[in-house]
Amino acid sequence: MGNMWYSYVTNPDTAPDYKNPPTFDPLFGFPEGREERTICATREELDRAKVPLKKRDYCVDYYMKFLECRQKHFPRVWSYCHHQIHEWEHCQIEDTVLRVKEWEREKRLKERAKRKAKAESMEAME
Amino acid sequence: MATFMKVCTVLAKHKKPLFCLRRSNLSTTSVLAAFWNKDWKPGPIPRTPEERAAAAKKYGLRPEDYNALADGDIGDYPDLPLVARSWRDPFEDYDLPGEKRNFGEPVHASADIIGADLWDPNADGRYTYGQMLLYCALTFFGFLTAFLVLSPYQYFPPEMPKQYPFNNLYLEKGGDPADEPEIKHYTFKAPQE
Numbered sequence: 001m002g003n004m005w006y007s008y009v010t011n012p013d014t015a016p017d018y019k020n021p022p023t024f025d026p027l028f029g030f031p032e033g034r035e036e037r038t039i040c041a042t043r044e045e046l047d048r049a050k051v052p053l054k055k056r057d058y059c060v061d062y063y064m065k066f067l068e069c070r071q072k073h074f075p076r077v078w079s080y081c082h083h084q085i086h087e088w089e090h091c092q093i094e095d096t097v098l099r100v101k102e103w104e105r106e107k108r109l110k111e112r113a114k115r116k117a118k119a120e121s122m123e124a125m126e
Numbered sequence: 127m128a129t130f131m132k133v134c135t136v137l138a139k140h141k142k143p144l145f146c147l148r149r150s151n152l153s154t155t156s157v158l159a160a161f162w163n164k165d166w167k168p169g170p171i172p173r174t175p176e177e178r179a180a181a182a183k184k185y186g187l188r189p190e191d192y193n194a195l196a197d198g199d200i201g202d203y204p205d206l207p208l209v210a211r212s213w214r215d216p217f218e219d220y221d222l223p224g225e226k227r228n229f230g231e232p233v234h235a236s237a238d239i240i241g242a243d244l245w246d247p248n249a250d251g252r253y254t255y256g257q258m259l260l261y262c263a264l265t266f267f268g269f270l271t272a273f274l275v276l277s278p279y280q281y282f283p284p285e286m287p288k289q290y291p292f293n294n295l296y297l298e299k300g301g302d303p304a305d306e307p308e309i310k311h312y313t314f315k316a317p318q319e
Contacts, residue, residue, distance in 0.1 A: 003284045018282045021289075026312050034312035039291045043298075053298055057290050058311070099285040101314055106286065 014114055016106035024109045059091035168201030185232045206234045210246035 007015035016022075027034060040061050055063055066084040073080035171194055172178045181202040182192035193205045214226040221229040239245050253261070289311040292298065296306050 004279070004281060007282075008279045016286070018285065019287065021287055026310070030316075032316040035315045035317045037289065037291070037311040037313055043292065053295055056292075056295060056298065057288060060291070095288070096285065098313065099288065100283075102286040103284045 011111075014107060014110040016103050016110065018103065022102055022106045024106065028109070058095060059088055062088035062091045168203045170201055172202050186230050187232060200235055203235055204232060206232060208234060208236065208240065208247050210240045210244075210248055212246055213248060 037058050039058060041064055045064070046056055046060065049064060049067055051060060051063065051067075062084065066081055066088055069081035069084045070077050078085075169181065169184075172181045175189075178192060178194070179189045181194065182189040182204070184202075185192070185204050187204055191204075194202050211226055216226070218226070220226050227233075234240065240247065291311075293307055293309045296309075297303060
């Protein structure tokens with residue numbers, strides 16, 4: 001809550017740009033490194049399944065499983081495939097949570113950079 | 127027995143017996159003795175005084191009160207004063223109290239829109255036309271001002287843009303394969319060895 005107030009009124013200089021990807025090094029602050037996001041499906045598989053570009057995100061494996069189930073059980077899709085649908089939706093939620101975490105990381109790193117710049121300028125004045 | 131006789135006498139004095147009630151046909155139109163829908167249709171517009179007198183009698187009006195509508199498609203139907211039902215005396219003894227109407231009384235051509243709980247053409251408006259225009263303009267320009275002032279401050283959920291595999295679908299979106307960027311996306315977990 002209060003993100004609009006933060007971004008537009010109190011701290012517009014340190015608010016992350018929500019329309020562009022993060023500006024800082026993604027591995028900064030992770031001494032053990034970070035696990036890379038991958039998908040199992042290849043381009044050819046996605047093209048063969050005619051997955052639209054909008055759905056080719058990091059949850060596309062769950063979507064492919066749902067497509068298989070749907071092809072097998074059509075038209076009783078919900079009766080047989082609601083587990084697959086639920087898993088795909090849960091993956092989308094987790095993806096959104098990751099994006100929110102990235103926003104918060106960008107915000108805190110920007111605040112840190114501002115703090116450091118201010119401290120440096122104070123030292124230079126002294 | 128004397129008590130019963132007295133009760134009967136008092137009732138007979140204060141109540142009309144059932145067989146004394148008038149059982150006339152309280153129709154909603156003043157055109158009487160109508161059998162089929164063509165009988166309710168108005169006739170042609172009267173031109174001569176004799177035709178006017180006949181039309182006035184047909185609608186239960188005096189000839190000097192009768193004034194046919196000059197134009198329109200309702201023929202010789204009279205042009206009655208547009209008086210709302212709510213302006214009539216509520217304590218008068220009407221034949222049809224619910225409609226405040228007497229038997230055989232001519233009905234206004236627009237009677238369906240001037241009912242007791244409906245539009246009253248004689249009532250004073252709550253707002254003048256100037257006030258109506260002012261409030262309409264205030265509403266419109268208020269919303270317009272809010273739109274113009276708040277346009278730079280768009281609402282957004284606190285999220286970074288969505289991440290896609292294959293370098294954010296660079297080739298799928300029609301990028302040049304020669305200078306394809308390498309974009310890696312990370313979770314927040316440590317890598318599993």
